Amino acid sequence: MQANTLTPQKLFEPQVRYVIPVFQRPYVWEIEKQWEPLWADVRAVADELLETQNLAQPTEVSAHFLGAVVLDQQSNPAGYIQVRHVIDGQQRLITLQLLLNAVRQVAEKHGRPRDAALLKALVRNPEHIIEEDDELLKVWPILADRAPFQHAMDDDPGNDSGEHRVSQAIVFLRERIRDWALEGDENNATDRLRALTTTLARHLKLVVIDLEPGDNAQAIFEALNDRGSPLLAADLVKNAVFQAAERQHLDTEQLDQDYWAALSGDFWRQELRQGRLNRPRIDVFLNYWLTMRRAHLVPSDRIFADFRDHVLAQATDVRSVLAELKSDAQCYRQLDSHPPRSVPGTFHYRVIEVMDIAATMPLLLWLLRPGSSVPPHARDQSLEAVESWLVRRMLCRTTLADTNSVVVELIRHLGLQDPSEVGVATRRFLAEQTGDSRRWPHDVEVIDSLRQIRFYSVMIPRRRGRMILEALEDSYRSSKSEEAHCPRASLTVEHLMPVSWQKNWSAGVADDPVARQQRERRVQKLGNLTLLTSKLNPILSNNVWDNVDQKQSKRNGINQHSVLMLNKQLLAEHVRWTDEDIEERSRTLATQITEKIWTRPE
Incomplete structure (x- = not known):
């Protein structure tokens, strides 16, 4: 390869096209990391040039280096515009073209025609020599950036708006240039723009590396990064x-x-x-x-x-x-757009969103990808088994650290099975895991854990706890109902016996230290929790369960205003609400979880 140090004038003045190959990434530079620092560097050189008052001998001002670009010469017939592929440095070249064009646009209104003409020659090839429209611009981006870049390089004010970064870049640069040129006395704009034009043409330097035949363009591309934007x-x-x-x-x-x-x-x-x-x-x-x-x-x-x-x-x-x-x-x-009532939709919500177990994504993609031959019933059975395995381990407070390895081994195992047997094979595979970091907990383990743990605490993060209650609500609803899933967004967790129970619930335990300690643990158990709308929750708050004034009781408020099946079940089975009721309901809900929601083959 050959390396030369060139100014923008030397780089862009010939009749040439720098084509960004399709394998390059899109334009990614942005204001804070690249545009603002670049403009600050260019402006500093122009200010120094103005201070010397020596525009006729610009060599006395130090040059500013912009970095390197790597080019690969393309063969083309004699007499045609030269073509080079940009192997690295496309972000610099595109931004430099936008900067040159922005100065040209401002110079045409506030500067010398000579400066505007010089800059025009650095961004466009002469129209009389081009045969195709795409030969007009000196730099030709990839398809994703092409239309915004063409709009940015023309003079139509209607093309200034747009969300694309190229569109934002030209607007940013033009505004900065105009503000700087018209700063102070507007009569000095011509001199300032002349200094800026001279800076851009002669005082910026790039190391231009031209590849020779036999050079490995791909290896060079892989080894280089752009300024402040590492390759993905x-x-x-x-x-x-x-x-x-x-x-x-x-x-x-x-x-x-x-x-x-x-x-x-x-x-x-x-x-x-x-x-x-x-x-x-x-x-x-x-x-x-x-x-x-x-x-x-x-x-x-x-x-x-x-x-x-x-x-x-x-x-x-x-x-x-x-x-x-x-x-x-x-x-x-589209993984997060499956219907909420579908098994994939439920799995994505519970496992990916709430439990945040992204390690299962390869399996979800394997089962749902268009190339999968797994029928829906087997797919759903497989996802339900994995969800049960994960939730049961969470409820038993066992580690989920080995999920990555289990998922990979499961995919490998399922790939050897008949597609219609994938669901059965998943259940069998998980049930056969025996290590402490892989076991699928049995019913008795889950039930014992749920009866003992402080469910609504650091042991079960709050969002996960709410998801468990939502699943319980769904399990009491008919699968044929149009609202087979409860409205997740508007519900909050409510303690039936409040956390601040001392105010209205202290009868019989206020003077007993052991009873108080037991109640502090009991109010955080699963059986003491339910779901209420965010509006109803604070209204009931610390109210007593039942009293003479029914309007103020928690039981009456839930009965009148909650339509959730979880609460209808609660009111039907519990007239009072005591410590014993909490224990009894904890057993009931734990059994519902193991027998109706997250089942396991015994």
Whole structure:
């Protein structure tokens, strides 16, 4: 490779096109990390140039280095515009073009025509030599950025608005430039814009690396990062896939439109919390996808290497890999949109959202992906078994740390079964686990635990506790009902005997230290909890269970205003509410959990 230090004028003045290959990531630079620092650097040089009052001899002002770009010369017929592929540095080149064009637009209104003309020559090729419209601009982005970039480079004020980062960048830069140029005496705008034009043309430097025949463009791409925006694992995956597509002589532009576009956009680059770290959704998906596909645990720092070595290396046609990725990505995107009453919808809510056990995502994706041949009844039976295994372990306060390994082994095991037997095979597999970190607790263990633990405390996090009560409510409803699931968003957990029981509930225990201690534990048990709407909960609060003034009693308030089956069952079975009633209801609800909701083969 050959490296040279060039100014923007030397880089962009020739009749040339810098094409961003389709395997590159979209434009990701943003205001705080890149645009603002870049403008500050450029402005500082322009201010220094103004202070010297020596625009005719600009070499006396120190240059500012913008970083490096890596280019790959493309063959083209003699007389045509030169074409180079941008292997690295596309974020810099796009931003630099936006900056040059923003200064040009301001200079055309407030500066010298000569400066505007010089800048125009750095962003557009002469119209009389181009044969296709896409040859007009010096830089040609990938499809996802192309339309916003074309709008940003023209002079139509109607194109200024838009959520795309390219659109936001041109507006940001133009506003900063205009404010700086018109700062103080507007009569000085011409000199200031002349200094800024000189700065952009001659005082910025880039290290331009031109690859030679035989240089490995993919290896170089994988080794480099842009300023402040490290490459995602997905960026490396995309690069490898489309490099392979070029070697297979496939139309990469068409592949980008047909397949990879489904994995592009802000949705996929949004960061998600995973453990202690935030990671882009696209990388999280690829992690799940590889774990599912290989039935093997894939560390987050091995996503690209595993994809390259175990997926791409075995693909004779990358179109099959892209088609599979697109299909499974669309499935992953819809995992949280299954009907609440469906088994997948319930599993996603209870296990993924509330219990936050993302380790089960590869299995959920394996069962629901379009390529799965598992029939719905077997799929549902499998998900119900896994949910029961997890909830029972949580209620027995046993570790869930081995879930990753169990899920991977289960996927591997299910892959060997007849699809129609996947549900039965899941139940059998989990029931056969014997280690302390893997056992599927029996009914008696769950019931004993629920009768003993302070359910509504740190032992069972509050959101999980509410989910258990919601499941109990659902279990008392008819599966044929239009409202087979309770309204999750509006319900809160209510203590029947209040936590502050001393005010209205102290009769018989106020002077007994042992009884007081027992009651402090008992009010947090499962049997003392129910669900009420967020409006009704504070109204009843510390009220007594029943008294002469029925309007003020908790029992009457629940009877009149709650429509939940959980509360109808409560009122039908308990006229009074005492410590003994709490114990009795704890046993009843624990039995309902083990026999009706989260069952286990004995």
